[in-house]
Amino acid sequence: MNKIIDVSNLNRIFDVSKPWLNRVIERKEKAYLAAVSDVSFGIEENSVYALVGESGSGKSTIGKMIVGLLSPSSGSVEINGVDLMREMDKVKVDTVRSDIQMIFQDPYASLNPRWKVRNIIAEPVAARGGDTKGLAEKLLEQVGLSAGDADRFPHEFSGGQRQRICIARALASGPKIIVCDEPTSALDVSVQAQVLNLMSDLRDELGLTYLFISHDLTVVQHMADKIGVLYLGRLVEEAPRETLFANPKHPYTQMLFDAAPRMDSFGREIPPPQGEIPDAINPPSGCAFHPRCPMATEVCRREIPALRDISGARVACHLAE
């Protein structure tokens, strides 16, 4: 299978320093936050790749860099072999831009309340001067709404219906890749099921590739073919779904799986995970997970573990085997 997205050694650093005068008065250094550090992965065509992690793990930052909403500090994102940040050929950039679309988390904030649904959906095509006649109606029916909804405004729809409108908009330019940043976490479970089913159907019909960003392991387990687990901006484990869920190798992945609530966990008395995600401005030395890791040794405090291939998975842990 060929890789449609190739991310290599991606880094993103944010300057979180206080203003200049405060730094002088309080004698503080500049402060930087490494939101994404040295992340590399590839996404195969017509597959679903999921990035999971807790807040501050850098999953949304990676998503934004892939669609080009943020530029990487270093490293590259290639989509079909084109690096949007460096490519000089405008035609190529333009094609790739309409090949990749995004669905955001909050369907209330990502639709313009003053625009009719027809204009919202047709905008990705209209902005490039394309023909938008009947486009919105066709897409609305494709996502399970009715053509008559095109003349209504976003406030007339429920959360699940709005997320369908967001999906219709993402489909308008005929993309190959859709980056979904927590597409169902604002929705109720029964509506979530409808939206996830719709996304699976569209993937089969249109041959789409998804980058699925989520904190919800159950959703990821249902949707993804391959999963990358992030911790404090680094990829700590990457494996195909079956391998990851059957046999998580990184202690952080194991902790995450144990902590997730389960349906059959009545009266479960397990010690909850220790500690919290450390401050990303002053991350721990060596492996960022070592202060919370039950197995941490001297080497974990000293050296940042590299991703190693271990029986079908890539794991960044000194002790995993």
Next chain:
Amino acid sequence: MTKTPVLSVRDLIVEIPTRRGVLRPVDRVSYDIHSGQILGVVGESGAGKSMTGNAVIGLLDRPARITSGEILLSGEPIHQLQGEPLRRLRGKRMGMIFQDPLTSLNPLLTVGEQLTETIQEHLGLSNADARNRAIAALEEVGIPAARQRIDSYPHEFSGGMRQRVVIALALCAEPELIIADEPTTALDVSVQAQIIALLKRLCRERGVAVMLVTHDMGVIAEAADRVAVMYAGRLAELGAVRDVVMSPSHPYTAGLMASTPLASIGQKRLRQIPGSMPRLGALPDGCAFHPRCERATDQCKTGGSPTIASGGGRAACIHPLPAAKSEVTQ
């Protein structure tokens, strides 16, 4: 059980008069919570679960009001209390934990000031005693170095630690009942597990009754002893958590359970409940769930809405699902 439940809600109705008619966000809801027990209240947005919690603690915003039914706290009716008597009760005998720990703490006061204020108000201790009590409360909820951190402001704590402070605040006057409204929704999975473990421990050690409002069936299964499933302002099902999760009786509970990705691992598609919850202004006749229910008959479409009492079992349903085999053999 002959013991008086800590909280007893009887046929509670909350109504909101609007220009287009009277809405009922809570409709004939009844349940008990005993000491040391966690009752999970689960439902989708708009099901009336938060409204029930707010009605109990007297936080209904006008024009919403209780128009009928009773709320008994250890046997005493509290639904008609207002003003000073209600204020004395809140914090002292009932504590509340909200979803967002940042907005439920005052950013201008240190954590210690907020805790001692509550402690002195309800227990009338001296400054020094109240401060010691506050430190003990912070230690109990697992805040490391509580003696140093008591003078920090809320923004100096992380999300999980803030929620612990809110729990300490709810517990510091030793209430009989705690209402926790989505206490873990804003938190990460690993912190959520810590907070659930904390709530369970406090509930067991102190014998507090907890009403845990959440939309997450997994959290309910993990934490609750009993569960109340709400749909369109009405109770759909009420029972022991194991029975409800393993063998749901109301078709809505079954649908809710089946639509979580957990229930259909390895299947291509998720089971989904068609349609969405009706708006309160446009509730269908009969059972509110019938337009989405595959078991619905003509009987469900007419007449009054079924209640748990009229259903005769756990569920407010005319055609409840049969119990699973595993339950029969037990």
